[in-house]
Amino acid sequence: MTVKNAFYAQSGGVTAVINASACGVIEAARKYPDRIGNVLVGKNGIVGALNEELIDTRRETKEDIAALRYTPGGAFGSCRYKLSDPEKDKREFERLLDVFRAHNIGYFFYNGGGDSADTCYKISRFSSMMGYPIQAIHVPKTIDNDLALTDCCPGFGSVAKYVAVSTIETSFDVRSMCRTSTRIFVFEVMGRHAGWIAAAGGLAGEYGIPVVILFPEIPFEKERFLARVEENVAEFGYCSVVVSEGCRYPDGKFIADQGARDVFGHAHLGGAALVVARMIHEKFGYSFHWAVANYLQRSARHVASAIDVEQAYELGVAAVELALNGCNSVMPTIVRLSDEPYRYKIGMADLKDVANVEKFMPESFISDDGYGITDECRKYLLPLIQGENYPPYRRGLPEYITLQNRLIPRKLKSFNGKV
Amino acid sequence: MTVKNAFYAQSGGVTAVINASACGVIEAARKYPDRIGNVLVGKNGIVGALNEELIDTRRETKEDIAALRYTPGGAFGSCRYKLSDPEKDKREFERLLDVFRAHNIGYFFYNGGGDSADTCYKISRFSSMMGYPIQAIHVPKTIDNDLALTDCCPGFGSVAKYVAVSTIETSFDVRSMCRTSTRIFVFEVMGRHAGWIAAAGGLAGEYGIPVVILFPEIPFEKERFLARVEENVAEFGYCSVVVSEGCRYPDGKFIADQGARDVFGHAHLGGAALVVARMIHEKFGYSFHWAVANYLQRSARHVASAIDVEQAYELGVAAVELALNGCNSVMPTIVRLSDEPYRYKIGMADLKDVANVEKFMPESFISDDGYGITDECRKYLLPLIQGENYPPYRRGLPEYITLQNRLIPRKLKSFNGKV
Numbered sequence: 001m002t003v004k005n006a007f008y009a010q011s012g013g014v015t016a017v018i019n020a021s022a023c024g025v026i027e028a029a030r031k032y033p034d035r036i037g038n039v040l041v042g043k044n045g046i047v048g049a050l051n052e053e054l055i056d057t058r059r060e061t062k063e064d065i066a067a068l069r070y071t072p073g074g075a076f077g078s079c080r081y082k083l084s085d086p087e088k089d090k091r092e093f094e095r096l097l098d099v100f101r102a103h104n105i106g107y108f109f110y111n112g113g114g115d116s117a118d119t120c121y122k123i124s125r126f127s128s129m130m131g132y133p134i135q136a137i138h139v140p141k142t143i144d145n146d147l148a149l150t151d152c153c154p155g156f157g158s159v160a161k162y163v164a165v166s167t168i169e170t171s172f173d174v175r176s177m178c179r180t181s182t183r184i185f186v187f188e189v190m191g192r193h194a195g196w197i198a199a200a201g202g203l204a205g206e207y208g209i210p211v212v213i214l215f216p217e218i219p220f221e222k223e224r225f226l227a228r229v230e231e232n233v234a235e236f237g238y239c240s241v242v243v244s245e246g247c248r249y250p251d252g253k254f255i256a257d258q259g260a261r262d263v264f265g266h267a268h269l270g271g272a273a274l275v276v277a278r279m280i281h282e283k284f285g286y287s288f289h290w291a292v293a294n295y296l297q298r299s300a301r302h303v304a305s306a307i308d309v310e311q312a313y314e315l316g317v318a319a320v321e322l323a324l325n326g327c328n329s330v331m332p333t334i335v336r337l338s339d340e341p342y343r344y345k346i347g348m349a350d351l352k353d354v355a356n357v358e359k360f361m362p363e364s365f366i367s368d369d370g371y372g373i374t375d376e377c378r379k380y381l382l383p384l385i386q387g388e389n390y391p392p393y394r395r396g397l398p399e400y401i402t403l404q405n406r407l408i409p410r411k412l413k414s415f416n417g418k419v
Numbered sequence: 420m421t422v423k424n425a426f427y428a429q430s431g432g433v434t435a436v437i438n439a440s441a442c443g444v445i446e447a448a449r450k451y452p453d454r455i456g457n458v459l460v461g462k463n464g465i466v467g468a469l470n471e472e473l474i475d476t477r478r479e480t481k482e483d484i485a486a487l488r489y490t491p492g493g494a495f496g497s498c499r500y501k502l503s504d505p506e507k508d509k510r511e512f513e514r515l516l517d518v519f520r521a522h523n524i525g526y527f528f529y530n531g532g533g534d535s536a537d538t539c540y541k542i543s544r545f546s547s548m549m550g551y552p553i554q555a556i557h558v559p560k561t562i563d564n565d566l567a568l569t570d571c572c573p574g575f576g577s578v579a580k581y582v583a584v585s586t587i588e589t590s591f592d593v594r595s596m597c598r599t600s601t602r603i604f605v606f607e608v609m610g611r612h613a614g615w616i617a618a619a620g621g622l623a624g625e626y627g628i629p630v631v632i633l634f635p636e637i638p639f640e641k642e643r644f645l646a647r648v649e650e651n652v653a654e655f656g657y658c659s660v661v662v663s664e665g666c667r668y669p670d671g672k673f674i675a676d677q678g679a680r681d682v683f684g685h686a687h688l689g690g691a692a693l694v695v696a697r698m699i700h701e702k703f704g705y706s707f708h709w710a711v712a713n714y715l716q717r718s719a720r721h722v723a724s725a726i727d728v729e730q731a732y733e734l735g736v737a738a739v740e741l742a743l744n745g746c747n748s749v750m751p752t753i754v755r756l757s758d759e760p761y762r763y764k765i766g767m768a769d770l771k772d773v774a775n776v777e778k779f780m781p782e783s784f785i786s787d788d789g790y791g792i793t794d795e796c797r798k799y800l801l802p803l804i805q806g807e808n809y810p811p812y813r814r815g816l817p818e819y820i821t822l823q824n825r826l827i828p829r830k831l832k833s834f835n836g837k838v
Contacts (some may be wrong), residue, residue, distance in 0.1 A: 402626065
């Protein structure tokens with residue numbers, strides 16, 4: 001078999017563990033020098049391929065590549081870039097294939113969520129059609145946990161651990177203060193359409209903490225919510241609220257909608273915590289505090305879930321192995337074998353069954369009153385937050401790596417497309 | 420010497436390590452059963468003493484008391500309660516002394532910040548005058564790091580570590596996204612009058628991260644700030660901003676003032692991050708994200724500084740030792756002996772020199788342009804964030820303890836005062 005190079009890129013929002021997947025891909029590729037020459041990485045994601053800005057990972061030391069396993073963010077940069085549909089405008093796909101051809105790239109590893117699974121699928125379909133067959137493998141990633149056909153997605157377990165730990169800690173705080181001071185703590189977490197992340201706040205219930213969760217799936221009913229908060233304050237002296245940024249009124253409007261939009265047309269949200277806190281204060285006069293996790297939750301490698309780190313890494317390795325076994329248009333997945341003890345294996349799904357399919361949280365994970373999680377949810381979540389995998393520290397700070405990110409020399413002229 | 424009981428209470432906002440101080444007090448007291456009988460703790464702080472709600476720490480196991488060392492929040496409850504000035508209205512002080520007399524309390528350990536140092540000082544002054552001499556020792560605590568005569572205050576080192584780690588992690592995130600997406604990340608931290616906490620964000624500079632700090636000490640100048648942000652985006656592609664909740668316009672109005680007030684008359688702040696982020700977006704159109712740390716930063720025992728935990732504990736122990744040596748109206752302090760290697764010893768200050776004295780951050784800690792920290796500041800901060808002291812975990816969650824908090828039987832009638 002001839003030696004071909006591999007292309008890897010990160011896509012969409014980065015997480016605490018996406019670099020662990022990159023580490024898995026690169027370390028696995030380096031084990032097969034007779035099959036894979038170099039791993040070239042798109043600088044800032046797929047736009048790097050379009051601009052022929054390819055990072056030469058051979059210039060990174062073995063130690064620096066290994067350090068990716070405990071470094072958050074996207075070490076090579078990422079992008080939210082919507083490629084033109086090749087059925088409407090072929091130029092971007094033709095450009096990608098020109099770049100791949102020029103650099104002898106036979107394997108395309110795309111590490112992202114739902115939007116990138118679609119791109120990966122299109123590449124797997126059009127590359128042969130357009131004269132340059134390439135094996136396209138999607139490496140799953142998303143804190144939203146909404147990719148189809150995989151039990152969970154890398155990035156989610158660590159956010160879940162972060163949200164659970166933070167909900168417990170802030171609740172221990174407000175519980176201490178509530179006799180004469182703060183009674184309400186509102187914690188805003190990510191989750192546009194699905195309440196997976198908010199559900200993790202429910203794990204604080206194990207500590208006897210009264211948490212009211214505001215899920216995106218449950219239309220927000222103000223009076224019913226306020227009544228529940230009042231009950232908790234009467235019984236416990238305080239109440240914690242975990243609100244998803246995707247929390248919505250019955251008419252569909254986000255509680256936190258500020259009006260801004262991103263390049264994929266998604267509403268730019270934020271501010272649900274203060275809206276909810278004020279609502280409670282206006283009705284009852286309770287003192288409140290509120291926090292917005294935002295990037296804190298998805299970058300918190302300092303408290304990542306060991307299971308999540310392990311799975312992120314293993315899925316990167318699996319992607320390379322699938323490619324070397326001749327697979328195309330697939331995504332390695334997590335298949336859960338048992339809850340307790342937690343056992344899983346790596347499986348595989350066809351990209352045509354993953355692209356553009358959103359996996360919703362089961363209704364049975366949300367308690368009947370809509371404000372909590374069920375035992376079934378707890379059973380699902382707990383394994384994903386197991387174990388601690390701390391980064392090394394030096395002088396009090398985590399030893400996160402910044403790579404050289406040297407580019408391989410260009411071979412083509414500049415791209416005249418819209419990038 | 421006769422055996423007397425000790426009284427301990429937590430006061431003001433709780434921290435990740437105030438329970439470590441409580442642990443120090445109780446474990447030290449338990450070493451001298453011939454001098455200290457029981458440690459009775461005010462339920463929810465000093466109001467517990469007024470209400471004669473005294474927690475019997477003898478009913479807590481040795482293991483549970485030991486677990487306080489790694490549990491955040493205030494295990495016995497705390498309060499922001501302003502005792503009447505005994506020179507104007509003696510009833511509350513008389514009540515305290517009645518309670519202390521009834522329960523043979525000879526030692527008063529008050530664990531809090533500036534406001535409680537004042538209360539502790541008054542108790543040391545008035546108790547003899549009012550017929551019941553008691554030794555009053557203040558145990559320092561405050562995330563604001565503003566108690567006089569101590570090099571640093573328990574609670575601060577852990578918040579500093581949290582802010583530094585979080586600034587690094589969120590910056591690694593936005594740095595990954597900035598080519599096509601988010602360019603600005605604004606992180607709001609606590610600090611009403613002093614920029615100690617915001618300064619910790621400056622430690623991210625060690626990673627080549629462009630951080631602009633908005634200190635409470637530096638009047639906010641919008642155009643100059645925006646120009647600095649623009650320079651950073653031009654040079655680095657992105658910019659991180661760490662804004663103190665106490666950031667103020669030149670006229671003195673807080674950027675984040677929402678109008679609410681707490682029982683001590685302090686403005687209830689929050690929302691500076693969104694104000695700053697919007698300001699940047701309106702001027703330049705950069706995509707932004709923002710987070711508000713609020714209680715997350717002061718309850719984050721999962722990433723506490725080992726030095727901070729150690730000092731919090733040792734100051735609790737020292738308070739007991741000072742009391743047993745006959746001291747009154749004092750506070751054990753941290754005296755820094757050297758920066759590198761970091762060496763410190765426990766000292767002592769008179770409460771009359773501590774009460775109502777606020778320690779400000781030296782001007783020399785802030786860079787000339789007002790947006791960064793100096794090497795002098797870095798040299799001060801780095802030792803305080805050294806070492807990691809992780810709590811034990813079980814099933815993925817930290818094993819934080821909740822005490823029994825059983826009350827000792829009352830001996831007096833109810834208090835008819837305002838509590």
